[in-house]
Amino acid sequence: MRVETLVVPPLDNNAYLVIDEASEQAAVVDPALGAKDLLAKAESLGVQIVAILNTHGHADHTADDGPLKSATGAKLGIFEVDAYRLARNAKESRWFLPAPPPPVTADLLLKEGTSVPIGGVTLVTIHTPGHTEGSCCFYDAADGVLFSGDTLFAGSCGRTDTLGASPAKMKASLQHLAELPPETRVLPGHGPATTIGKETWIADLAYPVV
């Protein structure tokens, strides 16, 4: 597996192109407003985007789901309890977006443990509520990589004071992620990469994080 990281608008989001080199198939994790850049990168590498995966339903992460799906015919996946946010995002203006994202429907309603094959690469869905009710991470056990969305950042976690968020659930989700192998590379929705082993604080949360 090869991962290309693109830092794209609207909020310095990390959009990931996850490539299975053998089959030349790829997935995008959280396109944000990066569809154009992602399509150019995929074309330059000669890979086909077959899946678009959202770590959660916040509009900064999902903004270009529709355009990217239209351009590629890729299947769109989001954790089932965050799927309502796609329709909601299309109706609401956000200060960080030039316009509401076009309406888009999910093809894959992900659940805990749902496997998404990208050629020979398998991304397994881990439900990590807390930032939103349907936040999830995508884990490639074979390569030891976790796409952590806005659940786990280097040195911190996503906010838990907005609609659908829960400090108590965030605490439980982080403690669950702490059980992954310490060498696991963590690729978050914003900011630099880290590893589970560097984020020792997540195993030892004495109170709900806010």
Ligand SMILES: [Zn+2]
């Ligand atoms: Zn978010």
